[in-house]
Amino acid sequence: MSEESAMLAEQDLKLADALQAAPRASWSTLGRALGVGAVTAARRWDALVERGDAWLTAYAGGELAARLALAFVAIDCAPGAALSVAFALASDVHVATVEHVAGPCDLLAHVVAPSLRELGAHVASRVATVPGVTRVRTTLSPRMFTEGSRWRVRAISPGQREALSPKPARRRSPLRFDSADRELILALGADARASAAALAGSLGIGATTVRRRLDGLLSRGAIRVRCEIARSVSPAPVTVTLWVRVPPDKLETTARSLAMAPEVRMCAALTAAENLMLVVWLPTPQDVLVLEARLAAKLPWLEVTGRAVTLRSVKLMGRLLDFAGRGTGRVPLDFWAAVPAPEHGDRSVHRSGG
Numbered sequence: 484m485s486e487e488s489a490m491l492a493e494q495d496l497k498l499a500d501a502l503q504a505a506p507r508a509s510w511s512t513l514g515r516a517l518g519v520g521a522v523t524a525a526r527r528w529d530a531l532v533e534r535g536d537a538w539l540t541a542y543a544g545g546e547l548a549a550r551l552a553l554a555f556v557a558i559d560c561a562p563g564a565a566l567s568v569a570f571a572l573a574s575d576v577h578v579a580t581v582e583h584v585a586g587p588c589d590l591l592a593h594v595v596a597p598s599l600r601e602l603g604a605h606v607a608s609r610v611a612t613v614p615g616v617t618r619v620r621t622t623l624s625p626r627m628f629t630e631g632s633r634w635r636v637r638a639i640s641p642g643q644r645e646a647l648s649p650k651p652a653r654r655r656s657p658l659r660f661d662s663a664d665r666e667l668i669l670a671l672g673a674d675a676r677a678s679a680a681a682l683a684g685s686l687g688i689g690a691t692t693v694r695r696r697l698d699g700l701l702s703r704g705a706i707r708v709r710c711e712i713a714r715s716v717s718p719a720p721v722t723v724t725l726w727v728r729v730p731p732d733k734l735e736t737t738a739r740s741l742a743m744a745p746e747v748r749m750c751a752a753l754t755a756a757e758n759l760m761l762v763v764w765l766p767t768p769q770d771v772l773v774l775e776a777r778l779a780a781k782l783p784w785l786e787v788t789g790r791a792v793t794l795r796s797v798k799l800m801g802r803l804l805d806f807a808g809r810g811t812g813r814v815p816l817d818f819w820a821a822v823p824a825p826e827h828g829d830r831s832v833h834r835s836g837g
Contacts, residue, residue, distance in 0.1 A: 491536060491716045494519075496638035498527050499537050502710035503635055505647040506539055507676055507701075516643050535809030537712045539675035540800050542579075542816045543668060544632065544707030546658050547700075551818050552602040553595050553627070555753070555760060556610055557588035557620040564615030565589040566795070571613045573798040576817040577605050581798045584724065586791025588620070591724060599623075601822040608823060624760070626752040629742035631800065632709035634764070636718065637745065649702070658705055663688060667696060668706055669815050672801060675708045714796065714808035719746070719764035722796065723771045726757040726789035729782075734758060737782055746774055757788050768792055 491499070494517075501513050510521035517524065531537040543551065560568050565583050569590055572578045580593040594610065596602035603621075611619045635644075663686070670682050679697060683690040700706040714720045729737045734752065738759060742750045749762040765771060775787055796804050803812040 489716070490718055491531075491712065493638065495527060495531060495536075496636050496712075496718070498524060499531070499710050499712050500636040500638040501643070501647055502528070502537075502539070504639070504644045505649065506708040506710055508647060512647070516647050517639070531712075532810075535713060535805065535811055536716050537710060538802055538810040539708060539710055540802060540816075541668065541671035541675040541706060541708045542800060543705065543818060544630075545704035547660060547705040548627065548707075550660075551595050551597060552599045553593065553624045553751075554602055554606065554621050555624060555751075556592045556594050556606055557622075558590040558592060558610070558616055559618040560589040561615050561617055566797070568613050568615045569795075569797040572610065573803055574814060575609060576815055576820050577822070578610070578798065579800050579816060579818075580796075582722070582793045583795040583797060584791040584793050586724070587789050588791070591791060594621075595816075595818040596822055597819050605822045622760075623754045624751040625754060628738040628750040628752065629747065630707075630749050630751075631711070632707040633742075634709075634748045635745075636712065658703065660705075663692075664696060664700065665817075665819055667693065667700070669817055671697075671706060671708065672813070672815055709800075711799065711802065711810075713804075713810065714764075717764070719766055720808075721765045721768050721770070722748075722793035723763050723765060723768070724791040724793070725761040725763065725771075725775075725787050726753075727759040727761060728757050728786045728788050729759060730784055731758065733784055737785060740782065741778075744774075744778075746770075 497517055501516055510525045514521040514524040558568065569581050569583055572581045572592055577594055577596055578592050579595055582591050583589065584591050592610065594602060594606060596605050606619060606621050666686055667682065670685055671677065679694040680690050683693040686693065714722065738750050738752065741747055741761060746763040746765055747761055748764050751760050752758060753760050763774060765774065778785055795806065796808055798804065801814050801816040802810045803814065805811050
């Protein structure tokens with residue numbers, strides 16, 4: 484098969500869209516919404532996964548993700564070293580996404596750790612020390628306004644999507660999270676459609692307990708399950724990252740407005756002069772000019788200060804990708820894994836007061 488492919492067939496796009504709305508729905512439910520049999524829906528999906536054209540990903544989200552520390556790390560590399568560095572970083576469980584870009588840096592990595600301290604240690608002792616790295620610039624993200632699980636192919640009708648979408652969860656007591664929940668999330672990362680019985684068997688926990696914990700985490704968005712399609716077969720194959728500056732008093736309303744735009748894949752707050760970062764998926768590189776003009780007309784106080792076009796996505800939320808963006812493997816998104824201490828220990832000076 485060639486590395487570049489035509490866009491997915493309409494029926495496959497509809498199936499991916501239906502799985503974006505309800506990634507764990509039964510095949511009979513999905514098939515009924517699409518007007519096909521359950522066996523046909525399952526067979527089509529298996530073919531997409533086999534080709535690497537689509538896949539499901541599960542990871543920590545919502546209030547659980549808010550407990551973690553997230554940073555976007557811009558990486559400069561020695562001449563000719565960008566891809567070898569990207570491949571090395573792709574094996575790292577704390578690096579959720581890594582992209583080779585044309586822009587202000589060579590690579591852009593999304594790094595997640597249990598705490599700010601561990602995040603800093605990981606960037607310093609792991610990311611910055613990969614052979615070929617010449618410079619790293621780390622920007623923290625204190626809040627995610629929208630991310631990839633909310634992006635839609637928009638191939639099914641609003642009525643079909645409404646019928647498949649789960650009802651909003653009722654307000655619940657504070658989220659409890661322990662090692663069993665961590666193992667459950669990692670098991671879902673391996674098979675996002677696994678039944679409670681199958682998960683119970685692999686984890687050695689009772690099926691009733693698994694079902695209760697799973698329903699609770701999914702209903703409140705603490706586990707996000709999303710359906711991805713390879714960029715080369717997508718209706719929006721071009722990924723562009725935009726760094727944006729807006730007045731602080733307009734940050735919330737601006738971010739919410741941007742999150743509603745169909746092209747916006749991710750919108751995250753930053754602790755930098757550029758206080759928002761956008762990831763947009765577009766049909767062509769030229770469409771970024773049209774998008775920026777539209778944003779300028781709608782949000783005149785918004786200033787785009789930097790741009791990067793993805794040349795190759797090496798890893799996307801734990802999924803390893805080939806040159807055409809097809810899924811070829813996975814690295815568990817174990818953001819809670821221990822972060823090794825720096826080789827030379829902690830020599831910081833502790834001061835009293837202040």
